Amino acid sequence: MPFRFEASTFVNNTKAETDNGDYDAGTRAELAQLRSLHPEIAHWGDIALFFAWNGYSEDCWMSSWHFIEQRNENFLNYLCWKQTRGEYPRGAGDEIADEACEWKAPAGQ
Secondary structure: OOOOOOHHHOOOOHHHHHOOOOOOHHHHHHHHHHHHHOHHHOOOOHHHHHHHHHHHHHHHHOOOOOOOOOOOHHHHHHHHHHHHOOOOOOOOOOHHHHHOOHHHOOOOO
């Protein structure tokens, strides 16, 4: 069975997993770009995406919002880490997230 990223890792309300919240147009555009660059989490609502990207930005880069410009597999590794291992070492950058790449395993392995 392929790995499935769970929005519930970042939001504790089932409605928030798929809800789009009340964000301004600029934030919505960034979240739409994040979703299009990472189809593995395209099923997530804006609230879950916001909290996941914000968590990644803070944990890895110690900034409130890291600029989104291209697909970032370390972001997906970070999501996988949080889902399978829990806390991420704050300020550690995103290189150690490479250890959490279960999501890349082919189906059936």
